[in-house]
């Protein structure tokens with residue numbers, strides 16, 4: 001029988017809401033574990049806008065997406081929280097004693113007294129073109145998001161997808177690319193007119209409608225060409241390209257914790273009370289995944305953060321009915337955080353001071369070897385941190 005780890009709170013999803021909730025759990029001295037299905041935390045930020053500026057975070061006049069994701073991660077770690085990536089929660093079951101068993105990647109893995117769902121729009125995976133050569137050249141010329149400008153410098157780029165995401169990607173790389181093709185499957189371009197005009201004004205772009213990619217061609221180590229068919233004339237063309245950006249959307253697999261049978265709103269949102277309690281006692285939800293009233297709320301970072309704060313206060317009350325609703329202002333703490341973000345460090349599993357959880361289909365974030373292209377994360381101690389606990 002698998003010996004399961006026990007927790008007071010398991011936070012499902014390490015997007016911006018889940019990361020801030022992780023910090024809030026530390027603030028309220030709640031023992032917690034955060035599980036993320038992707039290989040990096042940050043949710044929609046690293047997937048959709050890693051190198052775009054975010055201007056509407058209170059008190060931050062402007063911050064690049066990946067820096068914001070990294071700052072959220074660093075803040076979540078102020079209380080040395082456990083965040084485990086590559087851990088998709090596939091089901092949550094309520095036990096007879098009221099606790100919950102969380103199934104990760106199909107296996108029962110953890111039990112917890114309470115659960116906070118911060119699963120946003122669900123598990124995200126980019127849609128694939130499903131053509132020959134696509135998988136062979138993935139990350140060797142075929143990309144699904146733009147995480148660095150370096151790969152586009154002086155290159156001939158094909159952006160597959162003439163929607164908002166496609167034109168957004170094309171405009172992002174237009175400053176450094178030599179030539180850009182935008183390939184749209186249908187007859188009409190539906191992207192925002194302003195973005196289309198912006199790309200056209202670069203003089204580098206060729207927009208091809210009715211175009212379907214048939215094959216990614218390469219020399220074994222990198223992409224060299226793209227075989228495209230015109231769906232109207234059946235004419236095939238071979239475009240000389242170095243980089244292909246696939247921007248045809250994402251599959252978002254929504255929360256499917258079927259055993260909980262949570263009450264939902266418009267099928268997509270988990271319904272919560274004003275206390276962020278779902279229809280199952282002990283299961284809370286915050287951020288893009290939930291809806292407090294029968295009206296659409298704004299899916300925004302600041303909204304998710306406020307909800308995470310309130311949800312965690314309610315988790316505290318649930319775990320300990322005698323606890324106060326509010327802990328205290330964070331200005332009462334001395335966490336020793338630097339006002340500037342220190343360089344992320346890499347820790348090997350041996351160096352990490354938190355025990356490795358389960359064997360290892362679930363990879364600890366801080367045991368992840370870092371690459372130069374991706375934002376790197378660490379659970380390293382904050383220098384000089386002195387933890388003052390808040391009850």
Ligand SMILES: Cc1cc2nc3c(=O)[nH]c(=O)nc-3n(C[C@H](O)[C@H](O)[C@H](O)COP(=O)(O)OP(=O)(O)OC[C@H]3O[C@@H](n4cnc5c(N)ncnc54)[C@H](O)[C@@H]3O)c2cc1C
Nearest residue numbers: 013015016017037043044089120121122287288299300301
């Ligand atoms: C292009 C774009 C631009 C945006 N710009 C802004 C902006 O300028 N300002 C702003 O305020 N907002 C912006 N937003 C919206 C903002 O990104 C979202 O409101 C925010 O990401 C919601 O955070 P979340 O943590 O609730 O959900 P998400 O960001 O969706 O994160 C949820 C996380 O949960 C994980 N997850 C899901 N299911 C499971 C599971 N079963 N097991 C484990 N993990 C799971 C997912 O992988 C993901 O990492 C933008 C969104 C997009 C798409």
